[in-house]
Amino acid sequence: MEQELTIQQVAAATGLSVHTLRYYERCRLIAAIGRSTSGHRRYSADDLRWIEFLNKLRLTGMPIRQMQQYAELVRSQPNSGFHSRRQILADHREAVLAQIQQLQDNLVVIDWKIQHYCELEANFNDSLKPSPQTQSA
Amino acid sequence: MEQELTIQQVAAATGLSVHTLRYYERCRLIAAIGRSTSGHRRYSADDLRWIEFLNKLRLTGMPIRQMQQYAELVRSQPNSGFHSRRQILADHREAVLAQIQQLQDNLVVIDWKIQHYCELEANFNDSLKPSPQTQSA
DNA sequence: GCTTGACTTAGAGTGCGCTCTAACATTTAA
DNA sequence: TTAAATGTTAGAGCGCACTCTAAGTCAAGC
Numbered sequence: 001m002e003q004e005l006t007i008q009q010v011a012a013a014t015g016l017s018v019h020t021l022r023y024y025e026r027c028r029l030i031a032a033i034g035r036s037t038s039g040h041r042r043y044s045a046d047d048l049r050w051i052e053f054l055n056k057l058r059l060t061g062m063p064i065r066q067m068q069q070y071a072e073l074v075r076s077q078p079n080s081g082f083h084s085r086r087q088i089l090a091d092h093r094e095a096v097l098a099q100i101q102q103l104q105d106n107l108v109v110i111d112w113k114i115q116h117y118c119e120l121e122a123n124f125n126d127s128l129k130p131s132p133q134t135q136s137a
Numbered sequence: 138m139e140q141e142l143t144i145q146q147v148a149a150a151t152g153l154s155v156h157t158l159r160y161y162e163r164c165r166l167i168a169a170i171g172r173s174t175s176g177h178r179r180y181s182a183d184d185l186r187w188i189e190f191l192n193k194l195r196l197t198g199m200p201i202r203q204m205q206q207y208a209e210l211v212r213s214q215p216n217s218g219f220h221s222r223r224q225i226l227a228d229h230r231e232a233v234l235a236q237i238q239q240l241q242d243n244l245v246v247i248d249w250k251i252q253h254y255c256e257l258e259a260n261f262n263d264s265l266k267p268s269p270q271t272q273s274a
Numbered sequence: 275g276c277t278t279g280a281c282t283t284a285g286a287g288t289g290c291g292c293t294c295t296a297a298c299a300t301t302t303a304a
Numbered sequence: 305t306t307a308a309a310t311g312t313t314a315g316a317g318c319g320c321a322c323t324c325t326a327a328g329t330c331a332a333g334c
Contacts, residue, residue, distance in 0.1 A: 059243050
């Protein structure tokens with residue numbers, strides 16, 4: 001019943017490279033993974049879920065340092081310390097919201113510029129192939 | 138009338154460091170800036186506007202390489218080639234929209250986790266200081 | 275038994291975007 | 305006149321997050 005996954009399978013499932021998975025373990029984002037008799041890593045379903053959550057933190061731009069703090073809290077106080085963990089996530093949430101806001105604000109200016117180019121492009125094409133009507137008007 | 142700005146003033150106005158301003162010029166994101174008789178940079182209002190737009194591209198995550206392509210187009214064909222420029226910005230726009238979407242998707246999971254911690258925290262506190270009512274119920 | 279391929283490690287290397295340094299010139303205020 | 309501040313350059317250095325390498329172990333198929 002206990003589905004154990006190889007590092008390749010976890011890489012395929014998460015989109016992280018095998019290099020990155022080992023790197024994350026080395027810098028203690030992931031606790032020491034179980035091993036087969038031959039010493040190869042065998043990831044549990046729980047390991048996979050943890051890695052998937054880690055990846056969501058990364059994809060929203062949380063620095064490795066901060067993820068390490070979070071992972072350390074989970075490791076050292078698995079049944080308490082919820083407040084500190086929540087605090088880290090809540091602070092990060094605010095940072096991500098601010099980032100989204102900034103992206104949207106800057107996108108407005110870029111959109112405006114795209115629109116501007118559309119118009120310039122249209123005028124430029126008109127000047128190359130003027131229709132008789134346009135010219136006489 | 139022609140307001141010329143020092144590198145410090147442009148740094149203050151844009152939020153970029155003087156180091157970064159010189160770096161951008163070196164890698165041709167910014168065309169060679171005018172100089173005072175003593176050789177110090179003097180930025181025009183146009184320079185400032187260009188740098189501000191560049192900064193919006195950077196803040197939305199456009200790589201320096203792509204900004205270089207865009208800057209090169211503006212420099213080589215200031216009065217045409219609007220299509221290629223628009224294309225770069227439009228592609229970038231799509232990338233930014235996708236990034237915002239991904240941030241929002243991942244944020245849903247993080248939000249869920251924060252909520253989960255709120256509940257665990259509440260239960261943990263209840264178990265420490267149980268009210269008579271709660272205990273008898 | 276032997277090859278092939280997936281796995282292991284410690285540690286080196288990479289790409290990006292700055293960021294800083296050293297050595298020197300110029301400007302400004304006291 | 306002189307000290308402090310600001311500017312210049314080429315080039316080195318840095319922090320981040322991977323990404324790869326070398327040298328070796330192990331398991332499966334022929």
